Amino acid sequence: MKKQIPIYFVLISGIVMLIQYFVPSEESEWLFTYANDWVIVVGIFALALGIWSLLRTEFKKLKNPKEAFYAGTLLFGYFIMVFTGLKREWLEAGHLHMDLFNNILIPIQATIFALLAFYVASAAYRAFRARTALATILLLTAFIIMLRLIPLGPISEVNQTAVGWILAVPNMAAKRAITIGVGLGAIATCIKIILGIERTYMGHD
Amino acid sequence: MARKLLMSLFVLLLIFGTAGAQEAVQDTIGPPSPAPPTNIVVVDRPNDTGHGVLVNWALSADDGGGKDNVLAYEVYRADQADGEYVFRGLSVKGTGQYEDKDDSPRINDLPNPGFLITEKTYYYKVRAMASGGVYSEYSEAGSGQPMENWFHVGKIPILIGVIIFWVLVVYFIFMARKGTDYYVRPLAGINAVDEAIGRATEMGRPILFVLGTGTAGDIATIAGFTILARVAKLTAEYQTRVLVPVNDPVMFAVAQETVRTAYLEAGRPDIYNPDNISYETAMQFPYVAAVNGIMLREKTATNFYMGVFHAESLILAETGNIAGSIQISGTDQISQLPFFIAATDYTLIGEELYAASAYLSKEPVQVGTLKAQDWAKAILMVILFIGAVLISMNVSFIKDMVTVNL
Numbered sequence: 001m002k003k004q005i006p007i008y009f010v011l012i013s014g015i016v017m018l019i020q021y022f023v024p025s026e027e028s029e030w031l032f033t034y035a036n037d038w039v040i041v042v043g044i045f046a047l048a049l050g051i052w053s054l055l056r057t058e059f060k061k062l063k064n065p066k067e068a069f070y071a072g073t074l075l076f077g078y079f080i081m082v083f084t085g086l087k088r089e090w091l092e093a094g095h096l097h098m099d100l101f102n103n104i105l106i107p108i109q110a111t112i113f114a115l116l117a118f119y120v121a122s123a124a125y126r127a128f129r130a131r132t133a134l135a136t137i138l139l140l141t142a143f144i145i146m147l148r149l150i151p152l153g154p155i156s157e158v159n160q161t162a163v164g165w166i167l168a169v170p171n172m173a174a175k176r177a178i179t180i181g182v183g184l185g186a187i188a189t190c191i192k193i194i195l196g197i198e199r200t201y202m203g204h205d
Numbered sequence: 206m207a208r209k210l211l212m213s214l215f216v217l218l219l220i221f222g223t224a225g226a227q228e229a230v231q232d233t234i235g236p237p238s239p240a241p242p243t244n245i246v247v248v249d250r251p252n253d254t255g256h257g258v259l260v261n262w263a264l265s266a267d268d269g270g271g272k273d274n275v276l277a278y279e280v281y282r283a284d285q286a287d288g289e290y291v292f293r294g295l296s297v298k299g300t301g302q303y304e305d306k307d308d309s310p311r312i313n314d315l316p317n318p319g320f321l322i323t324e325k326t327y328y329y330k331v332r333a334m335a336s337g338g339v340y341s342e343y344s345e346a347g348s349g350q351p352m353e354n355w356f357h358v359g360k361i362p363i364l365i366g367v368i369i370f371w372v373l374v375v376y377f378i379f380m381a382r383k384g385t386d387y388y389v390r391p392l393a394g395i396n397a398v399d400e401a402i403g404r405a406t407e408m409g410r411p412i413l414f415v416l417g418t419g420t421a422g423d424i425a426t427i428a429g430f431t432i433l434a435r436v437a438k439l440t441a442e443y444q445t446r447v448l449v450p451v452n453d454p455v456m457f458a459v460a461q462e463t464v465r466t467a468y469l470e471a472g473r474p475d476i477y478n479p480d481n482i483s484y485e486t487a488m489q490f491p492y493v494a495a496v497n498g499i500m501l502r503e504k505t506a507t508n509f510y511m512g513v514f515h516a517e518s519l520i521l522a523e524t525g526n527i528a529g530s531i532q533i534s535g536t537d538q539i540s541q542l543p544f545f546i547a548a549t550d551y552t553l554i555g556e557e558l559y560a561a562s563a564y565l566s567k568e569p570v571q572v573g574t575l576k577a578q579d580w581a582k583a584i585l586m587v588i589l590f591i592g593a594v595l596i597s598m599n600v601s602f603i604k605d606m607v608t609v610n611l
Contacts (some may be wrong), residue, residue, distance in 0.1 A: 012580075022252055025254060028352060043454060047454040049457065049484075054484050058218075060480065105491075108490075109490040113490055113516065116516060117517050119548075123548045124547065178555040180585060183368070184582060185537070185556035185558070186559065187370055191374050195378075197570050197571065197574070201430045201463070202459075
């Protein structure tokens with residue numbers, strides 16, 4: 001019974017939402033909004049669980065000398081942000097909470113994002129090593145596409161045509177094939193969930 | 206006295222005569238008025254919530270012909286046939302239709318005069334606007350009602366596609382249950398799962414399972430949970446730790462339940478540690494920092510990346526590469542696939558991620574859905590081929606048939 005109720009609930013709500021997609025009436029729109037509001041409600045309850053997990057794990061890590069520094073930093077940052085944001089008006093610009101957010105958190109996030117530039121170079125180096133015939137084709141194609149950004153006189157015009165063809169024909173064909181596969185796979189997964197064949201998301205096999 | 210009267214009459218005649226002549230001159234040299242649009246027909250706007258109409262009219266005789274001076278059409282609306290007509294909008298020349306749609310009853314907490322009430326009759330007039338700020342006469346009024354629609358006609362191709370696919374899935378599941386054995390092409394990424402977990406066990410290091418930065422409702426994330434369940438079951442059997450840092454509280458709850466159940470099914474609930482599934486943060490790059498820290502501190506032997514990924518995909522995969530981990534990735538995000546292909550050892554491309562649960566479980570019912578996908582792809586390929594041939598011959602039958610009008 002404990003297993004059956006969620007499965008029937010998923011079956012009914014799945015079919016209702018499927019029908020809702022094809023019905024444009026106001027009642028249907030309301031149902032869609034109502035269902036999405038429930039996602040937010042569930043998310044808020046789950047957030048409390050998440051915060052509990054975070055605090056419990058980090059407090060445990062404080063006992064481990066190897067991890068104590070990182071856990072301590074995280075907990076210090078967490079409580080500073082909580083206490084400086086307790087009042088609604090403290091969340092406005094000019095208060096400590098927003099100063100910490102704008103001047104510490106955002107630059108740190110930008111720094112991590114900037115790592116991408118270096119990682120693109122290292123990943124490209126490995127990917128473009130011409131060890132096999134396919135890797136060689138990849139290397140040549142990438143070379144042609146990268147040349148697009150460099151002015152090469154009369155060669156540029158020919159190169160632009162080649163790049164246009166690569167992007168519009170083989171590249172687009174592959175992307176569309178993947179998109180069609182993803183679409184069918186997603187529908188198949190949805191059907192499996194609605195019919196109760198796929199149940200691992202509920203913690204059941 | 207008589208002379209004075211005669212003079213006054215002469216002056217009056219002169220004044221009126223001149224004025225008449227001036228009017229005649231203006232009529233001759235001023236911009237000419239265009240002919241008004243005719244035949245106003247107001248119909249319900251299809252496939253909506255009942256707050257829109259389509260106003261159609263026959264073009265002015267001077268639009269594309271005659272004096273050819275029409276620039277646009279102005280559309281006016283009233284609640285009653287003889288009521289006050291209020292300007293609603295413009296349509297450019299050559300266009301005989303205007304869509305009047307407004308589904309907001311209030312704007313800034315005040316009643317919205319533009320709001321269309323379902324099943325209420327509205328009256329419309331249209332006039333043509335010509336160059337030089339000259340307008341035609343108003344057309345005759347036409348009336349119509351916005352109606353609530355109960356079926357989106359533009360989505361018929363999707364409905365047909367879903368029904369066909371649903372029938373295929375149910376048929377192949379039925380056949381699989383009857384005992385039909387279906388062949389499935391081996392996937393290198395799936396075959397490597399056992400090897401990767403075995404490697405972690407031999408090295409005595411944990412396994413990292415990253416579910417991406419999507420939400421629990423994403424299909425790719427749900428597929429990720431399916432793979433996590435299989436991986437967690439194997440790690441329970443091998444007594445290897447599996448670390449699952451997540452960025453969404455709902456995903457956290459589901460991941461904990463998935464791993465806990467996998468350990469129960471493996472018969473090892475005693476070694477299940479809920480702290481191995483941890484909520485890190487909901488923010489993208491702080492989450493990346495947390496996961497990278499785990500990789501480098503714990504020296505994870507195997508990293509799985511299964512779910513929805515964005516810009517963080519390459520940062521995670523390259524850090525895993527630096528840490529010397531075997532890496533298996535899978536996502537349905539086309540923009541991130543090249544990064545995973547370049548930086549990880551095995552990649553499940555798009556639909557392969559969804560198919561993974563069938564591959565891992567080998568259950569006939571799951572494999573049956575894979576066959577349905579193959580058949581659906583075959584049907585789509587035939588439609589695409591015939592459609593491409595027909596459209597090349599200027600026949601748009603197939604194109605019209607599959608076009609979705611949202």
